Structure formats: structure tokens, C-alpha cells
Amino acid sequence: MKRALSLMLLAMALIFAGCGTAPVRKEPEIPAKRPVSEYVKPDVTYTIDAYDPWESMNRRIYNFNAIFDEYVFLPVVRGYEFVLPDVAQTGISNFFKNLTEISNLTNSLLQFKIVKAVNTLGRIVINSTVGLAGLIDVAATVDGIERENEDFGQTLGFYGLGPGPYLVLPILGPSSVRDTAGLVVDTVVYNLMMSELFHQLAIYDTEKDVLNYGLTALYAIDKRHTESFRYFMTGSPFEYELIRRLYLLKREFLIDN
Numbered sequence: 001m002k003r004a005l006s007l008m009l010l011a012m013a014l015i016f017a018g019c020g021t022a023p024v025r026k027e028p029e030i031p032a033k034r035p036v037s038e039y040v041k042p043d044v045t046y047t048i049d050a051y052d053p054w055e056s057m058n059r060r061i062y063n064f065n066a067i068f069d070e071y072v073f074l075p076v077v078r079g080y081e082f083v084l085p086d087v088a089q090t091g092i093s094n095f096f097k098n099l100t101e102i103s104n105l106t107n108s109l110l111q112f113k114i115v116k117a118v119n120t121l122g123r124i125v126i127n128s129t130v131g132l133a134g135l136i137d138v139a140a141t142v143d144g145i146e147r148e149n150e151d152f153g154q155t156l157g158f159y160g161l162g163p164g165p166y167l168v169l170p171i172l173g174p175s176s177v178r179d180t181a182g183l184v185v186d187t188v189v190y191n192l193m194m195s196e197l198f199h200q201l202a203i204y205d206t207e208k209d210v211l212n213y214g215l216t217a218l219y220a221i222d223k224r225h226t227e228s229f230r231y232f233m234t235g236s237p238f239e240y241e242l243i244r245r246l247y248l249l250k251r252e253f254l255i256d257n
Contacts, residue, residue, distance in 0.1 A: 050166050050244050058168040062240055065173060066231035069224075073171075077224050091135040093226055096219050097147060098127045098134025102193050103186045107150035111158045116148045123147065149254060152189075153182025157255035166244055174247035 052058065081089065101124045108117035123139040131138040139145040156178050157163070164177030175183070194215075198208045236242050 050241075050248055051164070052166040052244065054165060054167065058166065059240060061168040061170055062243075065168070065171060068171060069231055073224050074230075077221055080221050080225060089222075089225065092218065092222050094127070094131070094137045095134045096222055097137070098124065098131070099193075100190065101127075101147075103152070103189060104148045104150045106189065107152055107155045107186075108148060110152075110155045111150065113150070116150065119145050120148050120150075151179075151182055152185040153179035153251070154255050156182055157251070163248065163251065166248070174243060176248075176251070179251065 084092075101120055105117060105120045105124065108114075108120055122143075123145050126139040126143065126145070127134045127137060130136075137147075140147065153176075161178055163179065167175045167177055167180055169175050169180065172183075194212065198204070198211070203211060232239060234242060
């Protein structure tokens with residue numbers, strides 16, 4: 001019995017060894033019916049094309065952003081949405097929109113968009129007073145004055161500066177060299193405004209730092225809360241190219257309008 005069992009195990013071992021060492025049969029390679037050069041011409045600009053010389057780095061940052069979003073940012077946002085009622089979430093969104101109206105105002109003036117500047121100034125005055133420091137968007141709901149969307153990146157584009165290389169920023173997402181420079185300028189203006197606001201409210205030193213960091217964190221959470229985009233949910237295997245194209249088209253539209 002033991003001998004029969006040993007022979008059986010030996011036979012199975014030989015069979016598996018034979019299967020493991022058997023050469024893998026390869027199917028003959030079928031050549032392409034038409035070359036790529038027949039469809040993709042080197043001197044033609046296609047709709048999906050973009051100036052993206054740092055694509056390899058950008059793709060890695062894009063993937064990092066997707067991981068950070070799934071495991072850090074979105075869980076925090078879901079906790080924020082669970083704890084706060086909808087009316088409080090809307091109030092916080094309105095508050096930060098009112099704070100950042102200064103960017104809309106200054107950039108509208110820099111681009112000589114007088115109607116937009118007047119509308120934005122009206123929104124600041126109405127929402128900062130009747131709207132309880134911007135918690136309620138009275139200007140839009142009662143007076144029908146919708147929020148404008150102007151930033152320093154658009155101002156640079158208005159004066160003819162091209163977007164430059166496409167750039168994916170860590171956590172912040174799609175951008176360009178021009179728009180990143182604009183973001184830096186808008187951030188400096190916002191920080192100067194906040195410093196002056198803290199000074200008027202007699203808030204200094206440690207209290208100022210704690211409040212500033214707290215507002216920054218809350219602003220980031222609110223921005224992600226109001227953004228419906230989710231990474232790798234487009235259903236497209238070319239999501240990176242799709243998002244890049246949509247971003248650049250959106251920026252061109254904003255500059256032209």
C-alpha cells in the first residue's frame with residue numbers, strides 16, 4: 001500500500017514537473033493592417049493634444065492625488081458632511097465664497113470688466129451686511145446677482161500670456177505654469193486681506209495663527225465637499241488626457257469671458 005502510494009505521488013510529481021517545464025506555445029504575431037503614421041501625422045495638432053512636457057511626473061502626481069483623495073481627503077469630507085447639517089454646510093460655503101470675492105473684484109478691475117467688478121462689489125456689500133458676514137448669499141437669492149469667477153491666472157491670460165506647460169499640483173490637481181503663478185498671487189492677496197481683518201478684530205499672535213490654520217483646513221474641506229469630481233470614475237481608460245483637455249478648455253473659456 002505504501003509502495004503504491006509512493007508510486008502515485010512520484011507519478012504526480014513527474015506530471016507537474018513536465019507541465020512546468022513544457023514550452024509555452026506562442027501564436028504567430030499578426031501585423032497591423034495599417035501603420036500608425038497613416039492616421040497620426042507629426043505636423044498636425046489634434047484635439048486631445050496639449051503641451052505636457054512633464055507628463056511622466058504629472059501622471060505620478062495624479063495617481064498620488066487619487067490615493068490621497070480616497071484614503072484621506074474623502075473620509076474627512078464624509079465625516080464633515082455627517083456631523084454638520086446641510087444648512088451649516090451651505091453657510092460655510094457661502095462664508096468662504098464671500099471671503100474670496102476680493103480676488104474676483106481685483107481681477108475684474110485688472111481686466112477692465114467693469115460690469116463684473118460692480119456686481120462683485122455689490123455682492124460683497126450685501127452679503128457682508130444683510131447676509132451675516134456672508135453666511136447667507138442674499139445677493140444671489142434675493143437680488144439675483146450671481147457670483148463671478150475671476151482669478152489672476154485669467155488676468156495673465158487676458159493680457160496674452162499663454163498657459164505654458166500643463167502641471168498637476170499635489171492635492172490641488174490640474175493647473176498650468178501660468179495658473180499656478182496666478183494662484184500664488186491670489187493666495188498672497190487673500191493672506192494680506194485676512195491679516196488686515198485679524199488686525200481690525202484685534203486678533204494677534206497665537207490666536208491669529210490658530211484661527212488662520214483652522215480656517216485654511218475648513219476651507220480645503222469645503223472646497224472638496226462642493227467638488228463632485230471623483231478620481232477614476234469617468235469610465236474612460238484615458239482619464240488623465242480627458243481631465244487635462246477639459247481643464248485647458250475651461251480655462252480658455254473663462255479667459256474669453
